[in-house]
Amino acid sequence: MCRSEGTISVSQFSRGSYPATRMRRVRRHSWSRQLVAESSLTASDLIWPWFVFDEKGRVAVGSLPGVERLGVDQIARQAAAACELGIPAIAIFPATDPKLKTDDAREAVNAENLVCRTVRAIKAEVGDSLGVICDVALDPYSSHGQDGLVRDGYVVNDETIEVLCQQAIIQAEAGCDIIAPSDMMDGRIGAIRAALDGAGKIDVQIMSYAAKYASAFYGPFRDAVGSSGNLAGGSKMTYQQSPTQSDEALHEVALDLAEGADSVMIKPGMPYLDIVHRVKATFAVPTFVYQVSGEYAMLSAAAQNGWLDRQQVMMESLTAFKRAGADGILTYFAPEAAEWLKS
Ligand SMILES: NCc1[nH]cc(CCC(=O)O)c1CC(=O)O
């Protein structure tokens, strides 16, 4: 405490109560903020979701500004772009021709379906430079838009799993590196692991959508794959988790890891950061998060209105996932964020 002569001024008097610790010191300059940064985002944290359709060219997805459905002729170029951006993996979602959608979703197990052809086209272009992730679930192929087979109005578990196993095998045989079951049937990870191993695909990974919530944030995705009309207001609450649940997510993850999942996913992202954090803290396994279509749509729409700064909310939201504990992020912002990180 330094003393000085003269009358006591307000500033001298109050000096002793100034903070000894000034949190603002390290925030003052950019170099210092960078030095103390606990989380960082790089292009290698990103997974880029693609929508494919069985035509030529590209078509914009109305509810996902900046996102396009890709024709088969666009795949090679897009794969090269992903490599160029330093994005390690992409995830494929098909907008199946409505004529091919049936009650039993049989197109899901057609080895010549759009997804399998896309995987082959990617692998022919870039080989193992780019990881390819394929969703396992029946909703892009079913006339009812549900992820599983429907019997008497109920999505049946075990019968669905048999189809999912076939779907996983044809995708792996097409060259898929990571099978990502997003269907939320009980026991499907163990069954798919056994099916893959039985088909000699012992090195194909499983990224389980382990904690997937019944969310209204999936709306634009269902437009993009063309399943919203099929679902016709139907709900997925009998298999996806209720937003009220937190401990239950840990139970789901524990089961999927015990059944052989290599990594787990939490979905959606921003409204479920608490789940990302709990899962990573509890299990310490590769943990991914899906910033889903509705999250992208709302940030994009606000930016289009001039209400939010697009680049800043993009980077802030992605950094928040890293801070919560995610090892990687599936996001429609992937190419834009990777581009931004380069500059
Ligand atoms: N199995 C379907 C599936 N896989 C990924 C998404 C949503 C992704 C997004 O909203 O971006 C969904 C939608 C759903 O469960 O209805």
Ligand SMILES: [Mg+2]
């Ligand atoms: Mg489960």
